[in-house]
Amino acid sequence: MAVATQPSMVAQLQNFGQLTNSQKIGLIVAVAAIVALFSGGYLWYQTPTxxxxxxxxxxxxxxxxxxxxxxxxxxxxxxxxxxxxxxxxxxxxxxxxxxxQGIPKGNVGFDLLDNQKLGVSQFVEQVNYQRALEGELTRTIEAVSAVQGARVHLAIPRPSVFLRDQQKPSASVFLNLGGGKRLDPAQVSGIVHLVSSSVPDLPTQNITVVDQNGNLLVASDAAGGKAGLDPTQIDYLHQIETSVVKRIETIIAPLVGANNVRAQVTADLDFAQTEQTAETYKPNAVPQEVAIRSLQSSDSGSGAGVSASGVPGALSN
The missing domain is CATH 3.30.70 (Alpha-Beta Plaits)
Structure with missing residues (x-):
């Protein structure tokens, strides 16, 4: 009975030497591809997700x-x-x-006052209170779904003993809106009133709100320029800008391609209101249609009067 034996290494090398150059190259490439495939799979399996x-x-x-x-x-x-x-x-x-380890710490809040040491100066105590108040407002504003991050800066003046020198606090709110989201006027107004009601004697007119692009969402009355814009006017301003951007992209897109054009428009609208009072008089172009402004009349008469006669003091007189 014949017994099959495995070919020796020398025989295999002789068989490989009998192959043509193209066959040798193909065999080497196939072996290299198999080794690379197994190596890549092993490394991918070992790499953590x-x-x-x-x-x-x-x-x-x-x-x-x-x-x-x-x-x-x-x-x-x-x-x-x-x-x-x-x-x-x-x-x-x-x-x-x-x-x-207390990481991450996040924004400081009123928990900052828990670690306040005894004997601190009134100035340090006021600064810590202001930092804590800013941190609490930041945490609350960041809870809004469209807000990814926020910063609140408060300017709280020192109280004065003179009534005429009393100053109102002011606040600035920075909003980072994630994912291209926008706040509607009602949400902006809600943030403004939230800050106003959290700080004593802070009127809503002294609060400024901007987003990460520097767009003014609402401004204090003291800022000048566009400071007096209310949320309705700001929304109308954004509508005008969006409309002009779409018109520009619609005109240029067919020439350069839809993905090769970007437009940005900043509209400056004048919302100033003026009140005028005018009094106009109709000219006398047609004499028959003269406009009469005033009219005066007088009556006069003449004739002999009846003289009184009889005994003075009598009823007939």
Whole structure:
């Protein structure tokens, strides 16, 4: 009975040497492709899947998180300026460890006053109170669905003993609207009244609100220029700008392509109102249709009068 034996290495090399050059190249390429495929699959299998750990972090909190991850030897990736990712199987573990360290801290609020030391000066106490109030307002405004981030700056004047020198507080609100979202006039008005009702003696006219593009959503009356625009006028201004942008893109798009044109329009509308009083008199173009402004009349008469006769004092007189 014949026994089949495996060909020796020398025999295999001899068989390979008998192949043509094209066959040798094809065989080498096939082997290299198989090795690369298996190597890539192995590396892909070994590479961890990253998941979002935190988003919308401030620069200070983002730096603290990255330093903590480096200390814990946890690999991470960053996307943009406010997204940090870690391996999927370590997300919850890392969050618990960072929370134990008080990271991220977020905006300060009234919890800042909990750690205030005894014996601080009145100035430091007032500054801490203002920082805490700004932080609480920021947290509340960021809870609005369309707001990705917010900053609140308060200008609270010192109280004066003279009534004529009393000044009202003012506030500036910066909004970062994510995903191209916009706030309608009712939402902007709600934020304005929220800030006004949270700060004593702060009128709504002293509050300015802008977005991340520098667009003025509502301005204080003291700002001048467009400061007096109410939400309705601002919305009308945006409608005009959007309409002009669409018209420009519609005209240019057929020439350069729909994806090759971008237009931006800044409209400056005059919402000033004037009141005039005029009194006009009709000219006397036609004598028969003369407009009479005033009319005077007098009556006169003449004739002999009847003289009185009889005994003075009698009834006949």
């Amino acid at each position: 990253y998941q979002i750990l935190y988003t919308n972090l401030s620069d200070k909190d983002g730096g603290a998180v990255i330093n903590a991850l480096g200390t814990m030897n946890v690999p991470f990736k960053t996307e943009g300026t406010s997204v940090i990712k870690v391996p999927m199987d370590k997300v919850y573990e890392v969050r618990l460890k960072l929370a134990a």
